[in-house]
Every structure is written in structure tokens, then in C-alpha cells.
Amino acid sequence: MGRTYQLFLDSDRVYTCSTCYAHLASYGDVISRGFHGRQGPAYLFDKVVNVSYGRKEHRPLMTGLHTVVDIHCGICQVNVGWKYIKAYEHSQKYKEGRFVLEKHRIVKETQWKD
Structure with missing residues (x-):
């Protein structure tokens, strides 16, 4: 397995992984806070960083069938x-x-700027 490189977002407010605190998304990239995940509330983002992808699968969700990857x-x-890969x-x-x-699975953190 190769070396893992972590990207740090240059933003004063970021969402991080709740386990290891790796940067995942910038506060400004939230599209909606009204989504539901498998275990409760979830947010829709335009872009994320420091993630890997699972296998593509068809999943029936609350709004219909979608092709997604974890x-x-x-x-x-x-x-x-x-x-979301495809919405039908x-x-x-x-x-x-x-x-x-x-x-x-995420934590909102505020970065201190000099």
C-alpha cells in the first residue's frame, strides 16, 4: 500500500472526520443540511477531500433509486x-x-488564523 497524503483545507471553518479529524469538507461547500443518512441527519456537499470510494451500487433511498458509492x-x-453517481x-x-x-461522522471545527 502506498503512502497516504492528507489535504488540509485553507478555510476558517471545516468539517473533519469524527474519528481522526482529517479535513473532509469546507463549511462553504454545504449545499443542504436537510438530508438524512443511514443513522440520522446528514449534509449534502458540492465537494469533499481525503476520501476513498467503495463499489458502485444501486440503492433505494427515501427519494427513489440512485446509483451511489460509499x-x-x-x-x-x-x-x-x-x-451520488446517478439519479433516476x-x-x-x-x-x-x-x-x-x-x-x-463529522465534526465542525474553526481554524485560527494568524
Whole structure:
């Protein structure tokens, strides 16, 4: 296995992995805080960093059938959510290529700037 490189976001507010505190997303990349994950509230993001991807699968979700891949923290490998690959209902197409991070798997941190 190769060396893992961690990206640190240059933002004053970031969401980190609740296990290892690796940066996952910038506060400004939240699209919606009204999503539901497998175990409760979740957020929809435009982009995330420091993640690895699982296998593509068709998953029936609350809003219909979607093709998704699970995403894991790239540092500690904890499942943190999923990425929408394809939405089959026209009204759900805005989710394609976007990410859901489960709230219980992330921590919002404020970075101190000099």
C-alpha cells in the first residue's frame, strides 16, 4: 500500500472526520443540511477531500433509486457517507456528483488564523 497524503483545507471553518479529524469538507461547500443518512441527519456537499470510494451500487433511498458509492475517510477508513453517481428521477438529478456526509461522522471545527 502506498503512502497516504492528507489535504488540509485553507478555510476558517471545516468539517473533519469524527474519528481522526482529517479535513473532509469546507463549511462553504454545504449545499443542504436537510438530508438524512443511514443513522440520522446528514449534509449534502458540492465537494469533499481525503476520501476513498467503495463499489458502485444501486440503492433505494427515501427519494427513489440512485446509483451511489460509499465514501470512507482516506486516513482512518471509517465510512462517512456516500457519493451520488446517478439519479433516476428527473427531480433528483441535482444530486449527481455530489456527496452526503453523515452528521454523526463529522465534526465542525474553526481554524485560527494568524
